[in-house]
Amino acid sequence: MPPRAKTPSSRKSKQKAGARARAAPAKRRRDTTPEAGAEGEPKPQPTTISASRGLADWLATHRISFALTSYQTGQLMLVGVLPNGRLSVFQRNFVRAMGLWASPQRIYVSAIAHIWRLENVLKDGQAANQQFDRLYVPRTAHTTGDLDIHEIAVDGKERVVFVNTKYSCLATFDPVHSFEPLWQPSFISKLAPEDRCHLNGLAMQDDRPKYVTAVSRSDVVDGWRERRHEGGIIIDVETDRIVTEDLSMPHSPRLANGSLWVIDSGRGYLCRVDAADGRIERVAFCPGFLRGLSFWRHFALVATSLPRDNTFKGLELEDNIKARDGEARCGAYIVDTRNGDILHWLRFEGAVRELFDAGFLPGVRAPMCVGLASPEMRTLITLEADEPTPSAEAKRAHKGAKVS
Secondary structure, three states: OOOEEEEOOOOOOOOOOOOOEEEOOOOOOOOOOHHHHHHOOOOOOOEEEEEEOOHHHHHHHHOEEEEEEEOOOOEEEEEEEOOOOOEEEEEEEOOOOOOEEEOOOEEEEEOOOEEEEEEEOOOOOOOEOOOEOEEEEEEEEEEOOOOOEEEEEEOOOOOEEEEEOOOOEEEEOOOOOOOEEEEOOOOOOOOOOOOOOOEEEEEEEOOEEEEEEEOOOOOOOOHHHHHOOOOEEEEEOOOOOEEEEEEOOEEEEEEEOOEEEEEEOOOOEEEEEOOOOOOEEEEEEOOOEEEEEEEEOOEEEEEEEOOOOOOOOOOHHHHHHHHOOOOOOEEEEEEEOOOOEEEEEEEEEEOOOOOOOEEEEEOOOOEEEOOOOOOHHHHOOOOOOOOOOOOHHHHHHHHOEEEO
16 A cells, blocks of 8 residues: 555645645534534534545546545535646535535535535536636535435436435435335335434446345334344345345445445445355455445445444454554545555545545546535526636635645
């Protein structure tokens, strides 16, 4: 694994060798939107972001960036490389940001009571702030209420499909009500706001839901919590067949490169699963509670969180980390799935302790996003032929903290 270069998020800190990045201020402004006001903000804490020395070069060489969500700090993070070669970590607040569906043109992100649609308003060759080749603007928010939405996807009809964890089902938008149920596991006897099995992950095939993950087969309120250590399942949505039940708190099933992939979160492994017989092949171990998985070519992007009391504690993951004489980390890893090697990493220390979802943005060099409470939500007006120009406030937000 390449050596890391650390830089504290402070304007006065001396620059050190290795990757250097910029991020929004570690001391976040209180979000004054109604959504954030209901939730409140934790006391601001400093955050240090460190990266493997070659991460910026790898992203630039492949002209790719990625997005992360953190429900614990309520942030969408966009990671890319500026024209001067420095790593950029652009952060915006979305209270309880979790599910993520990311593409170069459009991003969907779930928040505590909404699913937001963000659109890139730049054309090829345009740049925001003379640095960013994507400028994502929140355009619509569909109000669902607090459904504990986990993963999100878009089907062949351009319909948003999401994992409604609270009601143990897959769902989509309803023009009148909070959601329209699409599917539920055969062992769930009733749609109720009880989070019975902790349905959490969704894999699409041919633009249709194909596989989901759940922590257990429980059909009682909050019953999955007693089944965290084993009994985690992958279900074939089309047939209701359980592909495997030999996982611990599985998340993020994906179909990529001809294989079914899943994260065995309670043990710390990125796994390949034989969809026919359920055999599990462990491909890579990452030191943290894994959630969030995205593929580009033969590379996988995964996110890790620090163990949290009660939910994450006491899992086999703890023993697996100790056996390697390691410590749990909160961050993102790029894995070569051909051999399981971790090529590059990004690490958060301080306020950000948990991440949830991750998504590659191929063809995107340096993305940024307009904040819900920023002046740009009022002042940034775009037309088809326009080149948007963020205000001085956006420039200050990006220059407020240096991270390397």
